[in-house]
Amino acid sequence: MELPVIDLRSYLEFSARSQTETDLDPQLVSLCLEVSRTLADTGALLVKDPRCSAEDNDRFIDMMEKYFEQPEEFKRLQERPHLHYQVGVTPEGIEVPRSLVDQEIQEKLKSLPKEYQPAPLSGPDPKWRYMWRVGPRPEITQFKELNSEPVIPEGFPEWKDTMDSWGYKMISAIETVAEMAGIGFGLPKDAFTSLMKQGPHLLAPTGSDLKRYGQEGTVFAGYHYDLNFLTIHGRSRFPGLNIWLRNGQKMEVKVPVGCLLIQAGKQIEWLTAGQCMAGMHEVVVTNRTTDAIKRALEQNRSLWRVSSTLFAHIASDAVLKPLGHFADTPLAGKYPPMCAGEFVEQELSVINLKGKKGEPL
Numbered sequence: 188m189e190l191p192v193i194d195l196r197s198y199l200e201f202s203a204r205s206q207t208e209t210d211l212d213p214q215l216v217s218l219c220l221e222v223s224r225t226l227a228d229t230g231a232l233l234v235k236d237p238r239c240s241a242e243d244n245d246r247f248i249d250m251m252e253k254y255f256e257q258p259e260e261f262k263r264l265q266e267r268p269h270l271h272y273q274v275g276v277t278p279e280g281i282e283v284p285r286s287l288v289d290q291e292i293q294e295k296l297k298s299l300p301k302e303y304q305p306a307p308l309s310g311p312d313p314k315w316r317y318m319w320r321v322g323p324r325p326e327i328t329q330f331k332e333l334n335s336e337p338v339i340p341e342g343f344p345e346w347k348d349t350m351d352s353w354g355y356k357m358i359s360a361i362e363t364v365a366e367m368a369g370i371g372f373g374l375p376k377d378a379f380t381s382l383m384k385q386g387p388h389l390l391a392p393t394g395s396d397l398k399r400y401g402q403e404g405t406v407f408a409g410y411h412y413d414l415n416f417l418t419i420h421g422r423s424r425f426p427g428l429n430i431w432l433r434n435g436q437k438m439e440v441k442v443p444v445g446c447l448l449i450q451a452g453k454q455i456e457w458l459t460a461g462q463c464m465a466g467m468h469e470v471v472v473t474n475r476t477t478d479a480i481k482r483a484l485e486q487n488r489s490l491w492r493v494s495s496t497l498f499a500h501i502a503s504d505a506v507l508k509p510l511g512h513f514a515d516t517p518l519a520g521k522y523p524p525m526c527a528g529e530f531v532e533q534e535l536s537v538i539n540l541k542g543k544k545g546e547p548l
Contacts, residue, residue: 192233192446193222195363222364223371229432230451230466236360241445244421247353252489254340255315255394265338275338277316284308284409288537303437305410306471314407315394321354325385330503330528354390357419357497364449374511386500395492401480405472412465413452414534420448421495426475431467454501460509460519503528
């Protein structure tokens with residue numbers, strides 16, 4: 188099975204002409220239904236957005252490869268452990284896969300057939316990450332974030348413009364998909380996007396050193412789900428992402444050139460009372476990864492695997508609860524109302540990344 192590619196162009200053209208979903212023609216309604224159905228069935232979606240070009244993605248990855256190739260002592264200058272790694276760089280060996288610490292997930296794994304089991308884990312992920320906040324934050328919030336300055340490495344004059352440009356473009360793509368999913372799920376088109384305003388969105392690219400960790404079977408991101416609303420990635424230059432469909436089947440994701448991958452997080456699961464489940468996934472060195480490593484060596488290209496990940500969130504002070512008709516479904520009771528910020532605090536505490544009360548999430 189391969190994920191369908193949803194071209195957003197026709198919906199964007201409609202949005203430029205009309206502000207109400209009542210004007211949607213049957214073809215666009217069908218497209219929105221495909222978005223919601225694919226997210227519900229697979230937890231993932233491939234999209235093509237004319238505002239996000241392959242050249243934009245390449246420019247971002249080029250810069251991040253250059254950054255991750257710097258010596259460790261240079262990158263450590265951007266490390267902010269006292270801010271719980273919510274800005275700047277997170278070195279390898281810090282992030283802990285959810286499946287290592289979540290007993291419920293461990294129990295579910297036992298029921299998976301051997302061929303669908305995730306790669307075995309031995310400890311924290313051997314990947315680096317860079318946290319960069321994108322978009323405005325609320326001036327008044329009960330989950331007050333630290334007013335820490337963004338961290339910009341020396342020697343990268345293009346850093347802020349490149350991070351902000353790519354980050355805002357990916358948020359725009361997510362907002363469009365969120366509108367379409369809302370319509371497809373039988374909700375108002377702004378059901379999700381209205382809750383995203385001033386959310387703590389994070390552009391959080393990862394860097395994995397394939398020169399050191401390029402052996403087949405190496406796990407860069409252990410089996411986990413994302414705690415946010417929707418996650419979006421540009422195409423990586425090295426494959427290795429596996430996802431699990433709702434039926435438990437494991438599949439490798441192939442992202443075509445010029446496309447973006449969107450994955451369902453825990454917050455959309457909450458808002459749909461489990462109709463759309465948070466997608467489980469992992470990043471592992473496969474035989475396709477090692478083939479890409481050989482080609483990169485032949486072409487004298489970087490051996491850092493960069494994932495241009497952005498985590499889109501529901502605003503911290505907004506209430507997470509099943510929306511509209513989802514509130515009347517049998518599983519709605521599993522998703523009690525709570526502030527998104529409180530939910531994030533709970534999730535981060537499980538993987539030991541939770542800040543102190545009032546600190547950034």
